[in-house]
Amino acid sequence: MSVSKHPNKDAYELILDAIDVGVFRPGDRLVESELAERFGVSRTPIREALQRLETQSLLARDGRSLIVASLDxxxxxxxxxxxxxxxxxxxxxxxxxxxxxxxxxxxxxxxxxxxxxxxxxxxxxxxxxxxxxxxxxxxxxxxxxxxxxxxxxxxxxxxxxxxxxxxxxxxxxxxxxxxxxxxxxxxxxxxxxxxxxxxxxxxxxxxxxxxxxxxxx
The missing domain is CATH 1.20.120.530 (GntR ligand-binding domain-like)
Structure with missing residues (x-):
């Protein structure tokens, strides 16, 4: 399942929407370069979006990787x-x-x-x-x-x-x-x-x- 590019949404909103509709599921690893290619944006806004999502506990650390968080x-x-x-x-x-x-x-x-x-x-x-x-x-x-x-x-x-x-x-x-x-x-x-x-x-x-x-x- 792919996410269509949307010029009116920033990287943060695009990743959030993808999580919301189940493109990315709990436990899935999010890779900066792959996200940049998927959404057609540069890596800098992707990096900033991932940091913001981690701060909000929607993403979690798994070693050096970021994964979609799950709830206990x-x-x-x-x-x-x-x-x-x-x-x-x-x-x-x-x-x-x-x-x-x-x-x-x-x-x-x-x-x-x-x-x-x-x-x-x-x-x-x-x-x-x-x-x-x-x-x-x-x-x-x-x-x-x-x-x-x-x-x-x-x-x-x-x-x-x-x-x-x-x-x-x-x-x-x-x-x-x-x-x-x-x-x-x-x-x-x-x-x-x-x-x-x-x-x-x-x-x-x-x-x-x-x-x-x-x-x-």
Whole structure:
């Protein structure tokens, strides 16, 4: 799978996008010269981008090489705690500040995503768009920035919980409950619904990871 060159994106954004869509997976080694050739940019901005990504813990050292980082159990738990709090706040603010147009977009997303139930990869991408729309509907730029970083880190997970049988349908029902609360301008309800959604996603992931560990042990 290749990444098309995009003149409006810098090296940092190009590498981030490649990690986000799974071109580079946890454990993959990133080589400066290969990245420069892939993206059609010089090695200097690639080097600076790699340093920035390492500082953000999205890349890790493996000897002298840089690899895409992976998350252990404790890091995963910490990430979901932060995600639940920030996403819950975004939903609360969306209930207070979203426009009618933004609410209709969220409602349309839930309806159209039902067609993706049998395609976990497509549903995962749609899920990211849905959550991003809630972030934007919060109308708080600083919160959006923090959530961007959280969701970039989520890209370090090797699989999506939406691939677990039955989770897609349940997740979309949870999305619907979140939008219902936002539409009612119920900040408490929106925050609670989104936190429940994140908690269920985390629980599903833990069960899935545990089952996989049992299968290979």
């Amino acid at each position: 159990h404790n890091q995963l738990a910490e990430l979901y705690v932060v995600r639940a709090e920030l996403e819950g706040l975004a939903a609360r603010l969306a209930a207070q500040h979203s426009t009618l147009e933004e609410i209709r977009v969220l409602r349309d997303m839930v309806a159209s995503d039902l067609e993706l139930i049998d395609d976990p990869s497509a549903l995962s991408r749609a899920n990211k768009r849905f959550h991003r729309q809630i972030h934007l509907a919060s109308h708080n730029r600083y919160l959006v920035q923090q959530l961007d970083l959280v969701h970039r880190t989520m890209a370090l997970l090797a699989s999506t919980s939406l691939a677990v049988e039955g989770r897609g349908e349940t997740a979309l029902a949870e999305h619907g409950a979140i939008v219902d609360a936002i539409e009612r301008r119920d900040g408490d309800g929106a925050e609670a619904a989104l936190k429940i959604h994140i908690s269920k996603a985390f629980e599903t992931r833990l069960k899935h990871d545990s089952a996989n560990m049992d299968a290979v042990s």
